[in-house]
Amino acid sequence: MKKYLFLILLISCTAFSQKKTAKANPNLESITLGGGCYWCIEAIFENLEGVKTVVSGFSGGTTKNPSYEEVCTGKTGHAEVVKITYEKSKTNLDEILKVFFTVHDPTTLNRQGADVGTQYRSAIFYSNESQRKTALEIINELNKNKVYNNPIVTKVEPFKNFYEAEEYHQDYYEYNQNKPYCRLVIQPKLEKFEKVFKDRLKKK
Template structure:
């Protein structure tokens, strides 16, 4: 069992346990006509999914696992931090409405890329920061973005985000999908996911959906 620890403003500790029942499956990395895909890891995928779903041009976001080698990883397995996988999101988007470069901007605006194997209260390699690329152009965009952020001293500490080729993506168990929307009163959601999302909205300069 993996435990998420949520620190709220009053500094009390909330423990939320999740059992990893059910199977996972590898998703196709071939988008439908008119769509494109991008994959990012930036800590808890509950938070990431909610962030990317709010961006204009994004049609769907799926929570899952990427970056490892173990076959058919589960939430419980990934939570041991021994599989190489990180909690990730697969973003389906309309490239006519939002670019891959803009999604990379969203990625860096919605988490702290300077904390190694940690994001907020969650620690371990499964919560590390990774920007995945599918081709040389995407790799170049990520590297140029990191170079720009570093040059402009956007973050006080050095960026530790990994840059990795995208080789596979396993969809997480059903109960993880749209978790924030389905569980608005969950203690972790109230104490971590929603505050992180609100901070993103205050700092991000791009277009968000009107209902976000």
């Protein structure tokens, strides 16, 4: 409970402002995050106000156009990730990362629960200096305030590539809610998110 209260406090003190960059739509920005199985992270961010799209895929490795089976071997160097595109007028990177650090364990190296391997590592793939700075500031703040019992091991790395996962991985929770993994692993994370960020849920 301590870490959730601290994250809420951080959010309430954060102004929703980010420097605009020259893009086709300056109100849109993307960040790529790895926090264990992408089915979990995707289901959560699809419910956050201000998030426009969430795409499951692979990032951080060397194998081009990897399949899910190849990534599962742990030999491609890729992590399971989600590419999140959000509207900066409705949310910002601070909030995105505070949700991220609430719904997965950033202190376990190459592991989230029963999912073990480098493909399940905790990682933030930044696209610009502003994203890198924000990520490091939040990690330092969480470590300084001892929000977790152990140090955060999340890797903060420059974005190099993103390969979209196969179609059946997209919106996985939405179409498979009754499957054991969804009920036992994803649903508890989703409930935690809905409790902590209840005022930031996307209106349906």
